[in-house]
Amino acid sequence: MQVAIIGTGYVGLTTGVCLAFIGHQVCCLDTDEAKIRALKAGKIPIYEPNLSELLEEASPNLRFTSSYAEAIPSAEIIFIAVGTPPTPSGAPNLEYLSQAARSIGQHGAAGFKVVVNKSTVPIGSGNWVGSLLREACEGREAGTSPEFAVASNPEFLREGSALHDSLYPDRIVIGADETRALEVLYSLYRPILDQTFSAPTYLPRPDTVYAVPLVSTDLASAELIKYAANAFLALKISFINEMGLLAERVGANITEVARGIGLDSRIGPRFLSAGIGWGGSCFGKDTAALIATASEYGLNLPIVEAARKLNSRQRDRVVEKLLHELKILKGRTIGLLGLAFKPNTDDLRESPAVEIAQKLVDRGVRVRAHDPIAVERFHREHAGMPVQTCENVCETAEGCDALVLVTEWSEYRDLDWEAIAKKMRTPVILDGRHFLDRDKLARAGMRYLAIS
Numbered sequence: 001m002q003v004a005i006i007g008t009g010y011v012g013l014t015t016g017v018c019l020a021f022i023g024h025q026v027c028c029l030d031t032d033e034a035k036i037r038a039l040k041a042g043k044i045p046i047y048e049p050n051l052s053e054l055l056e057e058a059s060p061n062l063r064f065t066s067s068y069a070e071a072i073p074s075a076e077i078i079f080i081a082v083g084t085p086p087t088p089s090g091a092p093n094l095e096y097l098s099q100a101a102r103s104i105g106q107h108g109a110a111g112f113k114v115v116v117n118k119s120t121v122p123i124g125s126g127n128w129v130g131s132l133l134r135e136a137c138e139g140r141e142a143g144t145s146p147e148f149a150v151a152s153n154p155e156f157l158r159e160g161s162a163l164h165d166s167l168y169p170d171r172i173v174i175g176a177d178e179t180r181a182l183e184v185l186y187s188l189y190r191p192i193l194d195q196t197f198s199a200p201t202y203l204p205r206p207d208t209v210y211a212v213p214l215v216s217t218d219l220a221s222a223e224l225i226k227y228a229a230n231a232f233l234a235l236k237i238s239f240i241n242e243m244g245l246l247a248e249r250v251g252a253n254i255t256e257v258a259r260g261i262g263l264d265s266r267i268g269p270r271f272l273s274a275g276i277g278w279g280g281s282c283f284g285k286d287t288a289a290l291i292a293t294a295s296e297y298g299l300n301l302p303i304v305e306a307a308r309k310l311n312s313r314q315r316d317r318v319v320e321k322l323l324h325e326l327k328i329l330k331g332r333t334i335g336l337l338g339l340a341f342k343p344n345t346d347d348l349r350e351s352p353a354v355e356i357a358q359k360l361v362d363r364g365v366r367v368r369a370h371d372p373i374a375v376e377r378f379h380r381e382h383a384g385m386p387v388q389t390c391e392n393v394c395e396t397a398e399g400c401d402a403l404v405l406v407t408e409w410s411e412y413r414d415l416d417w418e419a420i421a422k423k424m425r426t427p428v429i430l431d432g433r434h435f436l437d438r439d440k441l442a443r444a445g446m447r448y449l450a451i452s
């Protein structure tokens, strides 16, 4: 099938590469010309494991462009995967979405086309995009206008395992009020739904995946499914963090508590790691958007609101713990391990490390930091922030009064902690993710603290 993807970021690029890999003809479009130039030259503008290998395999079916006139006329299916960043009110900024819809409308050739909202967009956006598409076609000569149907196909990928999640998803959700649109998307996704494609050697099909459930529903339900899923995951994290606070007071071990409840199949073990809390471009933005949507209908969402409040409190707890341990923060040197919002990505949007660094800088702390992947992006996106980045953890530890593990990169687990402790002014480590081996650190002479 002929597919166009509008927006070639974390979601658009992953979707484009995966659809090209399973045999569709895909044209990825982005208005960021530098990004398109880089992609045409074979350079990937984001860090995502295995993306370069899959892109190379898919390249015969894949094109990149900045021109709507090139991408849209021949496309049968057009995915909108542009950013929907938050505004101060919590409602997402839909400017990029409306620009994309208008440009699609202006360049669509006659024939039936399905326009798919893959961006996370508020409930009602499907109808709105439909009206923008029709508006953009007004005034055209009879018989030259495309016939658009709008569908919602929310994305559930996790950065860091985006390709795995796209090829072997837990489910595919398609919302449309027109049966024809559902049928087109069903055909598009059939190789993934039936798992009939040959798995790449570096992304083997898990033994448990032989067919992927399809949830086909109306537009509004598909739109709400995405927000409800993210809100639920966010509150699962905040729930365990709330229990962590109590566990600390009563002398319980929150990791054991999480294991004890997570083994209950009704609860499940994932998203039950106590610590600094969630970050990234989705949970904060999507919970805020859900609250904003509810308020348009005169509703409050107290559970979602509480989850947000608790998450923000976890960042303050890092500063409180350091203050309690070191007594005075002004003039201290603190090293952060990890800048990316989670391991295996270079994404820094709403990264806890950046928030914590700012809080420490505001208190007069000299901040040093290490990240295996995200340092270059950090300097690009936070150029004015007085944080000294280092080549490795040993260098970061030099003269530090404490280290804080913020992002649980696997390589932080097995470090020469004795050597690191010797470099520090006071060998204190605050484990923000319950990730490190407390006994090993104690043997290396480190004082171990955790955020529970």
Ligand code: NAD
Binding pocket: 006, 007, 008, 009, 010, 011, 012, 029, 030, 031, 032, 035, 081, 082, 083, 084, 096, 097, 099, 100, 118, 119, 120, 121, 155, 156, 157, 158, 159, 281, 282
């Ligand atoms: P991103 O910022 O990485 O990419 C968005 C891209 O859209 C950018 O490259 C930008 O240049 C491009 N763009 C903006 N306006 C455009 C236009 N008019 N025409 C063409 N291109 C345009 O964003 P992302 O992380 O890929 O997220 C995209 C959407 O997917 C968001 O709504 C997000 O909430 C949702 N989502 C993201 C994730 C994730 O993990 N990143 C997961 C699920 C859903």
